[in-house]
Amino acid sequence: MAEMMKAVTIVDVGKAELREYPKPVPGKHEVLVHMKACALCTVDQRAFLGVTKNHLPSVQGHEGSGIVEAVGEDVHFIHVGDHVVLEREFCGVCHYCKENINQCTGRAERRKEFEAAWKPGELAKPIGGFESQMAQYLTIQENKLTVVDPAIPFERAAVTEPVSCVIHGVNRSRLATGEVAVIIGAGIMGLLHVQIAKLKGATVIMSEPDAARREKALAAGADFVVDPTAEDLKTFVEAHSYGRGGADVVFSTVPHSSLFEQGMGVLARAGRIVAYSSQHPDVPVSVSIGQIHSREIEIIGTMGSNREETYLATQLIARGYINTDLVIDHVLPAERCQEAFEKATTPGTYRVVMQME
Missing domain, CATH: 3.40.50.720 (NAD(P)-binding Rossmann-like Domain)
Structure with a gap:
């Protein structure tokens, strides 16, 4: 019987709950990340409110941080115990990736393939090709991770993605x-x-x-x-x-x-x-x-960020040049995901971060 994990799932417009899914197993060149924190970005909030089209049920999240629990075959540079953040998804082979321009066309093609293959009732990844980081575990290729200073609290490391986007702009x-x-x-x-x-x-x-x-x-x-x-x-x-x-x-x-x-x-x-x-x-x-x-x-x-900017964001946070406390209003456990989304979508609220323990 497959080992199970939990993930925050948007099950309907305005409704989120913690559901069980099979725990993933890392394949070749892949790493198993135990997610520890994930912030509720505006993209996630719009999915929750039904502002953007999204297949449901859906596990959202792209502002997360975690710790490496296991590595698959032929993983050489990421190690068990590393604290990490996940980078944006890039194909690495299209014209824009080769020019280090943040307009990957391969990511768009993957999204189209996923949309075409989706069947009603299946768990859907969020629109846009992001990894679904509001889960206790996920697998990802080792070259799409950035190792961060373990002294950074996971809640602060989760803000890496928005910091990197601002650096990009x-x-x-x-x-x-x-x-x-x-x-x-x-x-x-x-x-x-x-x-x-x-x-x-x-x-x-x-x-x-x-x-x-x-x-x-x-x-x-x-x-x-x-x-x-x-x-x-x-x-x-x-x-x-x-x-x-x-x-x-x-x-x-x-x-x-x-x-x-x-x-x-x-x-x-x-x-x-x-x-x-x-x-x-x-x-x-x-x-x-x-x-x-x-x-x-x-x-x-301007939209998103590249790998260089993601790495720089982790460095600035680690050195204290970015005060993440100014932009985090609430830190809540995943069991309170409905409350977390309701707080996050309340006008005037800054970031709400969920602990994915």
């Missing part, structure tokens, strides 16, 4: 020492942007209407905070941009298209705006091509 922005960055929104991603931008040596202005969140932004290292509903954002940014007439870089971290337009309006000449947040719903915005042309403005998209 900041890298794409080419933010430089001495530049002025405006960050729109002091949610979890906004607070992480503050910390990464400060490490780059930038002056950081946080635009956030909520007073408590503005205080969090200051605790994260923001130089200035502004309530855009009480003050004119453009005037404030111009007054704090040291003669630039605006921001060198704007990071839009809120899933509301109107705020992206607002960000466009505070850019300095030759400024760059980064569309960090996904949009639900994806409402088109008005963009002046003439302004892009004459002011040399750049619009930059």
Whole structure:
């Protein structure tokens, strides 16, 4: 009889429970990871709320950390007892993987294959090709793991993935020492942007209407905070941009298209705006091509992270350069998964992390 394990499972819209599944066995080049913690990302929350299409039942999760329990045949570089985080899934052979561009087409093809083979009633992996990390155990190829400092609590290590995504966006922005960055929104991603931008040596202005969140932004290292509903954002940014007439870089971290337009309006000449947040719903915005042309403005998209950025995120967390406590509101055992999802989907909540013991 197969050994069993438990996994947090979304069984219906707005309903999650702990279910039993066969414990996986590592194959050739694979590692068995005993997952210890998994954070509830916005992707997971949208699946729980039914905002995104998802086959049910589904085990979600891509912000996790754990410890290696066993290794399969021909595993040479990962060892039993290693503390690890899982990387994003990359095929490693398509044009984009070879160019180290975070647009793997092989992952998209695997998703299509899975969708075509899925049968009603079967356990479904989440949309997007992520590993299902809200499980006690999972198997993964050894080259898709990053070993982390065992001194890092598992709950903090679980935040590696969002930190790496922010690093990716900041890298794409080419933010430089001495530049002025405006960050729109002091949610979890906004607070992480503050910390990464400060490490780059930038002056950081946080635009956030909520007073408590503005205080969090200051605790994260923001130089200035502004309530855009009480003050004119453009005037404030111009007054704090040291003669630039605006921001060198704007990071839009809120899933509301109107705020992206607002960000466009505070850019300095030759400024760059980064569309960090996904949009639900994806409402088109008005963009002046003439302004892009004459002011040399750049619009930059960003999604996910690569292996280098995942590794750097683990290093920054281990060295204390990233304060993960600022972005974790609750840590709950997997048995309380329904409560965890309800807390995570409550407006104003930062990350909720589940302990997968």
